[in-house]
Amino acid sequence: MQYSNRANAIAPFFAMAFGEKATALESQGRSVIRLNIGEPDFGAPPAVQQAMQQAVANNNLPYTGALGDRRLREAIAEFYYTQHQIRLNPNRVVVTAGASAALLLTCAALINPGDEVLMGDPSYPCNRQFVKTFGGDVNLVPTGASSQFQLNSKLVSDNWNANTKALMIATPSNPTGTAVTLDELDKMCAFAKARNAWRIIDEIYLDLSDHAPGPAKSVLAVDDGAIVINSFSKFFGMTGWRLGWMVVPEDMVEVIERLAQNLYICPSTPAQLAALACFTPDTLALCEARRQSLLTRRNIVLAGLEKAGLCVPVAPSGAFYVYIDVSSTGLTAMTFCEQLLSETGVALTPGNDFGNSDADRYVRLSYATSEQILHEGLKRIQAFTAAR
Numbered sequence: 203m204q205y206s207n208r209a210n211a212i213a214p215f216f217a218m219a220f221g222e223k224a225t226a227l228e229s230q231g232r233s234v235i236r237l238n239i240g241e242p243d244f245g246a247p248p249a250v251q252q253a254m255q256q257a258v259a260n261n262n263l264p265y266t267g268a269l270g271d272r273r274l275r276e277a278i279a280e281f282y283y284t285q286h287q288i289r290l291n292p293n294r295v296v297v298t299a300g301a302s303a304a305l306l307l308t309c310a311a312l313i314n315p316g317d318e319v320l321m322g323d324p325s326y327p328c329n330r331q332f333v334k335t336f337g338g339d340v341n342l343v344p345t346g347a348s349s350q351f352q353l354n355s356k357l358v359s360d361n362w363n364a365n366t367k368a369l370m371i372a373t374p375s376n377p378t379g380t381a382v383t384l385d386e387l388d389k390m391c392a393f394a395k396a397r398n399a400w401r402i403i404d405e406i407y408l409d410l411s412d413h414a415p416g417p418a419k420s421v422l423a424v425d426d427g428a429i430v431i432n433s434f435s436k437f438f439g440m441t442g443w444r445l446g447w448m449v450v451p452e453d454m455v456e457v458i459e460r461l462a463q464n465l466y467i468c469p470s471t472p473a474q475l476a477a478l479a480c481f482t483p484d485t486l487a488l489c490e491a492r493r494q495s496l497l498t499r500r501n502i503v504l505a506g507l508e509k510a511g512l513c514v515p516v517a518p519s520g521a522f523y524v525y526i527d528v529s530s531t532g533l534t535a536m537t538f539c540e541q542l543l544s545e546t547g548v549a550l551t552p553g554n555d556f557g558n559s560d561a562d563r564y565v566r567l568s569y570a571t572s573e574q575i576l577h578e579g580l581k582r583i584q585a586f587t588a589a590r
């Protein structure tokens with residue numbers, strides 16, 4: 203019996219592998235600090251949890267339409283107005299089973315074998331797999347500290363090929379937490395649009411970005427034809443609920459509907475009904491307070507890493523990740539993560555998960571955990587680097 207070449211070619215996540223090693227250490231009675239997983243510790247807002255209980259108690263929970271519950275699509279469209287000052291027709295909002303399903307549907311809708319998708323290195327690893335699953339080629343463009351570990355208009359134009367069909371950008375990014383300015387995003391999208399190429403912009407961390415005093419700006423402010431990916435996982439703390447959304451151009455809705463109907467019928471009905479409670483003023487205020495607390499955590503981490511003698515070439519401006527240069531320790535990223543975990547019980551993720559460019563040099567730390575745990579983790583990292 204044989205598995206497909208596609209399945210055989212998919213690389214496992216090192217983040218998960220380190221998570222498993224951490225669990226094994228815990229089962230031996232060791233104290234473990236998990237800074238490897240991109241999951242906020244807050245959980246779903248209480249109003250959403252209550253709404254879930256009601257949804258389950260009151261309803262026989264049938265399928266919804268493939269594009270999602272109409273009221274939820276309207277609430278998301280309204281959120282774009284209150285949160286980002288963008289007027290959006292709810293017809294263009296598609297509720298999905300997490301941003302993951304939105305990315306999957308997008309790639310299914312747009313990519314033919316041999317089409318190339320341009321993305322930055324480092325970037326969210328699953329994007330490469332989504333593209334390859336549909337026969338596309340990934341043009342992974344090395345970035346670096348000088349471009350905030352993000353693509354910019356020069357990198358896009360220098361690396362554009364005749365078969366480039368789409369540009370894929372997450373801003374702020376996983377694994378670096380760094381963002382593209384709206385001006386630069388505008389230039390890159392305009393470049394791609396002029397070549398009839400799709401712009402796939404992942405804004406899953408947009409509402410967890412620095413945006414005082416004004417609102418965070420969605421790419422839709424500069425490119426109404428971009429395909430926007432978003433999720434309830436991060437800002438609303440609902441990772442396990444498997445709920446996200448996308449905003450697509452009007453004429454793409456029907457294509458996405460057919461694909462979603464066939465690929466998974468609809469997103470989870472109870473999760474959709476409960477998610478309506480995300481958009482009340484109280485819940486939004488709570489999520490904003492959580493964003494503020496992530497800023498405090500970020501400052502704790504940046505100060506602690508400096509004390510450990512570790513360099514963060516570009517401080518994050520959103521999400522909850524720090525991309526750390528560990529080359530001063532003389533260890534590769536993988537060895538650093540392995541030794542740190544086995545000697546101190548702190549789990550991080552090696553840069554090798556996110557691309558090839560200088561990946562041996564960087565590790566990702568996720569600060570989506572309590573201040574107390576962060577302080578303890580940083581103390582252990584400082585002891586580890588001091589001993590080298």
Ligand SMILES: Cc1ncc(COP(=O)(O)O)c(C=O)c1O
Nearest residue numbers: 300301302326372376433435446
């Ligand atoms: C940049 C990015 N996009 C998409 C996803 C997938 O998120 P979801 O839980 O909504 O499927 C993640 C998850 O970490 C991510 O970091």
